[in-house]
Amino acid sequence: MNQLNPSSINLSTSSTLNLERRLQEIPPEPGVYFMRDASDRILYIGKSKKLRSRVRSYFREGSHHTPRIAMMVRQVVEIEFIVTDSEAEALALEANLIKQHQPHFNVLLKDDKKYPYILITWSEDYPRILLTRNRRMGKGKDKYYGPYTDANLLRNVLYTIKRTFPLRQRPQPLFKDRPCLNYDIGRCPGVCQSLITPVDYRQTVEKVAMIFQGRTGELIETLTAQMDRAAEDLEFEQAGLIRDRIHNLTALNADQKVSLSNDTISRDAIALAADLQTACVQLFQIRAGKLVGRLGFTAEVQSLSEDLEVVEPSHEDLGAILQRVLEEHYQSADPVEIPLEILVQYPLPDGEILVSYLSGRKGRKVTLITPQRQVKAALIEMVEKNAIHELTRLQRQSERNLASLEDLVEILGLPELPRRIEGFDISHIQGSNAVASQVVFIDGLPAKQHYRHYKIQNPEVTIGHSDDYASHAEIARRRFRKYAGGVNTEDANFPDVVLIDGGKGQLSAVMEVLEELNLADRMCILSLAKQREEIFLPGASLPLPTDAEQPGVQLLRRVRDESHRFAITFHRQQRSVKQTRSHLDEIPGLGSHRQKQLLAHFHSIDYIRAASIEDLAKAPGIGTHVATEIYRYFHPS
Numbered sequence: 001m002n003q004l005n006p007s008s009i010n011l012s013t014s015s016t017l018n019l020e021r022r023l024q025e026i027p028p029e030p031g032v033y034f035m036r037d038a039s040d041r042i043l044y045i046g047k048s049k050k051l052r053s054r055v056r057s058y059f060r061e062g063s064h065h066t067p068r069i070a071m072m073v074r075q076v077v078e079i080e081f082i083v084t085d086s087e088a089e090a091l092a093l094e095a096n097l098i099k100q101h102q103p104h105f106n107v108l109l110k111d112d113k114k115y116p117y118i119l120i121t122w123s124e125d126y127p128r129i130l131l132t133r134n135r136r137m138g139k140g141k142d143k144y145y146g147p148y149t150d151a152n153l154l155r156n157v158l159y160t161i162k163r164t165f166p167l168r169q170r171p172q173p174l175f176k177d178r179p180c181l182n183y184d185i186g187r188c189p190g191v192c193q194s195l196i197t198p199v200d201y202r203q204t205v206e207k208v209a210m211i212f213q214g215r216t217g218e219l220i221e222t223l224t225a226q227m228d229r230a231a232e233d234l235e236f237e238q239a240g241l242i243r244d245r246i247h248n249l250t251a252l253n254a255d256q257k258v259s260l261s262n263d264t265i266s267r268d269a270i271a272l273a274a275d276l277q278t279a280c281v282q283l284f285q286i287r288a289g290k291l292v293g294r295l296g297f298t299a300e301v302q303s304l305s306e307d308l309e310v311v312e313p314s315h316e317d318l319g320a321i322l323q324r325v326l327e328e329h330y331q332s333a334d335p336v337e338i339p340l341e342i343l344v345q346y347p348l349p350d351g352e353i354l355v356s357y358l359s360g361r362k363g364r365k366v367t368l369i370t371p372q373r374q375v376k377a378a379l380i381e382m383v384e385k386n387a388i389h390e391l392t393r394l395q396r397q398s399e400r401n402l403a404s405l406e407d408l409v410e411i412l413g414l415p416e417l418p419r420r421i422e423g424f425d426i427s428h429i430q431g432s433n434a435v436a437s438q439v440v441f442i443d444g445l446p447a448k449q450h451y452r453h454y455k456i457q458n459p460e461v462t463i464g465h466s467d468d469y470a471s472h473a474e475i476a477r478r479r480f481r482k483y484a485g486g487v488n489t490e491d492a493n494f495p496d497v498v499l500i501d502g503g504k505g506q507l508s509a510v511m512e513v514l515e516e517l518n519l520a521d522r523m524c525i526l527s528l529a530k531q532r533e534e535i536f537l538p539g540a541s542l543p544l545p546t547d548a549e550q551p552g553v554q555l556l557r558r559v560r561d562e563s564h565r566f567a568i569t570f571h572r573q574q575r576s577v578k579q580t581r582s583h584l585d586e587i588p589g590l591g592s593h594r595q596k597q598l599l600a601h602f603h604s605i606d607y608i609r610a611a612s613i614e615d616l617a618k619a620p621g622i623g624t625h626v627a628t629e630i631y632r633y634f635h636p637s
Contacts, residue, residue, distance in 0.1 A: 023059065026081055028052040030090045032097060034080040035072065035105075043072050044105040047094040049087045049353055055079060066314045068302045072105040088357040091350075095327055107324040110278075110298045115147030116154055118212050120205060125198040126168060126191045127205045131158060144332060145212035149282065149296035149390070161211065163187065164248040165204055176607040186241075211249070213337045214266070214287040220249055264288065269379050270322055271345035273387040274301050274313055280391040281325050282383050285339070296390060297325050319346040323354065330358060338362045343369050345380050400551070401444035407552030408497075411535070411544060412524050418496035419443060421555075423563035424475055424510075425501040426456070427571035431466035434458075435574055436475045437567035440495075441559050450493070453570045454478065469509040472500060476513040484517040499559050500527040504536050511538045528560045587633045589626045597621040598630075609634045 026033075031051045035044040035058075048054030057063060058073050065073060084090045098106050119130045123141040131154060135144065148154045162169065166189045173192030174180040182188035189196035189204070210219040223246050230239035266288075272281040279301050285293035299321050301313050322344055330338055338358050348354060351368050358366040371377040405417045421441040428434035440450035456471050483489055500506050507527035514520040520538070527536045533553060534543035546553050584595045584605075601619040602608045608616070608630065616627035 023052070023056050026052045026055050026079075027083060029083050030085075030087045031081055031083040032090050032094045033082075034097075035076045035103075036078040036080065037075045038077050040078075042101045042103045043075055044103050045094055045097050045101065047087075047090040047350065047353065049090070049356075051081055051083070055081070066316050067311050068105060068313075068317060087353045088360050091327060091353055091357045092331065095331055105302065107321050108300050109324065109328060110300065115149060115296045116151050117144045117146035117148070118154070118158075119144055120209055120212075122202075126201050128171075129158070129161070129167065129205070129208060131155065143209070143334075145209075147296055149294045149386075157211070160248050161208055164245045165208055167204065167208070168192075172603050176602065176610055212293075213334065214285045214292040215336065216249055216292060217288040217290075220246055223249070265341050266339040267341045267343060268339045269343040269376075269383050270326065271380050271384040271387055272318060272321060273384060273391040274318060274321070275391065275395065276312070277301055278391070278394060279313075279318070279321050280387045280394060281321065282387040282390065283325070283329065284379075284383050284386075286379075287339075294386070295329070297328075298394075299324065315346050316349065319344075319348050322346060323348040323350060326354060330361075335361045335363065338366060340364065341367045341369060343371055343376055343380055345384060346370065404551040404555040405444050407550055408555055409552075411546055411550075411552045412497070412526065412537075414496070414524060418524070420493070420495045421497040421499065421559055422479075422495040423499040423501065423559040424472065424479075425560070425563040425567040426468050426471045426475075427564075427567035428456075428461070428466055429571075429575070430464055431461050432463040433571055433574045434461045434466065434471060435567060435570045436471060437563050437570060438475070438479060439559065439563045439566055441555075441562075444555060446562060451566060452479075453566075455574070468502065469505055472502070472506045473509040473513050476510045477517075480514065480517055480519055483519055483522075486518055486522060489519070489522050495523055497524045497526070499556055499563075500525070501530075501560050501563055502527050503529045503534075504541075507536055507538060526556075528556050530560075533557060588629050590630065594621050594626065 028050045030047075030049045032045065032047050033051055033055055034042055035046075037043050046054065058065075058069070058076075082093065084093060098108075102108060116131050116133050117135060119128075119132050120143045121128045121130070121139070122143055123139040131151075146154075161167070166186060168191040169182045169188045170180070170192070175192075177193075179188065179190040179193050179195065183190045183195070189201060191201065207219055207222075210216065223242050227239050227242040227246065230236075230242060267286045268283055269286065270281065270283045272279050274280070277300070279299045281297040281299065283293075283295040283297070284291055285295070301317070301321075326342070326344075326348075338361060340362075342358075344351075347370050348368065355366055355368050369376065371380055402417075408414070409417060419442060423437075423439045423441075425437050426434065427437070434456035436454040436456060438452040438454070440447045442450075454475050456474060458467065458470055458474055461467055461471060483491075483494060488494070498510075500510055504527065507525065511520060511525060514525065525538055528534070529536065529543070532543075533546075533548040535546055535553070535556065536543050548554075548557075584590055584598070590598070597620045598608060598616075602611065611631075613624070613627045613631045616622055616630050617624050619627075622630070
């Protein structure tokens with residue numbers, strides 16, 4: 001990179017002539033530019049193979065900007081730029097800066113957890129293949145594939161893969177000294193007992209990765225050659241196993257044929273459907289004439305003009321969304337996954353830069369086509385229909401959420417639609433392992449990133465003595481004490497509605513705490529009793545007259561049920577840990593730290609019980625003396 005520090009050009013006081021002179025200072029080289037407003041907020045981050053001509057185009061007289069860009073240009077008072085060595089470097093830098101700063105006028109992809117990914121944990125000696133909706137759980141070397149639009153189909157593919165290739169089937173070993181039944185029937189290579197080397201196991205996982213890279217045909221050819229060699233060497237049992245794998249892989253894509261004139265070229269086809277708020281994007285991956293992957297993305301749509309009127313997004317705006325999706329997708333793709341041909345619904349604003357970047361990574365020329373007729377245009381139309389279907393589904397879901405929130409306003413007499421609803425519940429067994437949960441719904445949908453667990457700290461809540469009223473009061477104090485006196489109640493994390501799982505007693509206990517903190521009038525507090533789904537408000541002796549099936553009540557029930565599920569799950573985890581620890585606590589010389597080391601090494605009490613003194617002494621932090629004490633505890637005779 002030729003220039004590491006951004007150069008600045010202040011436009012706030014420049015006349016037209018002075019602006020022209022200032023813009024001449026921008027070099028005609030590839031790079032990234034920033035648009036800032038009067039408050040130094042970044043409005044837009046863009047890239048160009050010639051910075052000067054691109055930036056000048058925003059301020060040229062007679063330029064026909066889209067309403068979104070026109071509104072942005074009116075707010076620009078400063079421009080910064082970073083010169084890069086190549087267009088590809090500019091593309092990569094722009095993507096990273098957009099993720100970091102999230103500028104208002106850039107196309108921003110939503111972190112939508114409804115679409116699942118496949119994660120292969122290459123950072124581990126024995127990689128795992130996981131289905132996840134959490135894009136951030138992987139480590140540096142781990143690889144994501146997706147997001148896929150059909151979760152059920154994806155689970156079926158995983159099911160077939162695990163019965164086609166010998167892969168580890170369990171997250172933790174079932175036995176300490178021998179493999180489980182999966183090894184005996186050939187579904188697992190004995191990872192738990194290191195019966196296969198990491199190198200050999202990774203070779204198997206690499207074959208699986210080819211399926212998610214869209215290279216199933218290539219994999220079938222490789223396996224066919226292996227089957228033929230095994231048959232020539234008279235290894236008929238091995239040849240039969242490979243034949244079965246080929247059959248299963250062929251069945252995966254049997255019904256995914258796509259008719260194209262040249263089915264030997266790898267293609268991706270991308271199209272979208274948009275309303276005034278959201279764009280649903282679909283990307284179809286076609287390899288050897290077969291549809292091997294359907295990926296889905298959602299992006300925000302900016303539909304306000306400079307006069308703050310609602311306008312339909314232009315083709316240029318929609319092309320920018322497609323460009324952003326493609327850049328995001330291919331940046332994390334391996335070169336072998338990049339197709340030779342990309343069909344797009346609308347022309348891309350920086351298509352040349354994208355083609356140059358992809359061709360460089362692929363090592364072959366990549367073509368970008370906006371088809372207008374014949375078979376390829378029909379393919380784009382098919383992708384668009386799927387995007388329309390997904391957008392319609394999202395709109396229906398949004399309408400249902402809106403109806404629930406509007407009904408909740410009527411039920412509770414709220415001044416406006418509640419944005420943040422929090423639900424609390426307590427879980428224990430006769431006071432033992434008492435815990436609490438806090439779940440959060442934003443705009444009527446679960447926001448799991450805001451969920452919280454609590455361990456009840458009240459010393460009076462012990463085994464045989466529970467106190468739900470005191471427990472709810474404790475959690476209310478711990479949750480809201482930082483807002484005491486009404487401080488920072490405008491914070492986005494301060495709730496509009498608080499739901500307590502219980503009746504009038506639990507509600508009264510929470511209200512006492514909130515009144516003490518001077519917060520009782522800052523939010524709507526209510527409780528939902530399970531038996532008759534009755535809603536109680538503070539100070540009311542009778543429940544609100546509601547129907548258990550009306551939309552607002554159903555929303556509250558979803559919040560209540562989710563808080564209950566979350567609390568029970570945490571309680572079971574704590575109970576399991578305590579039951580495990582209760583045995584180890586009785587062993588002399590085995591403190592909390594050594595207990596953690598021992599459990600991390602052996603995974604369960606059963607393995608510890610079955611281990612010899614020599615095996616126990618091999619665990620980190622466990623010497624011969626402590627190992628002898630552990631062995632004597634489990635073998636007193």
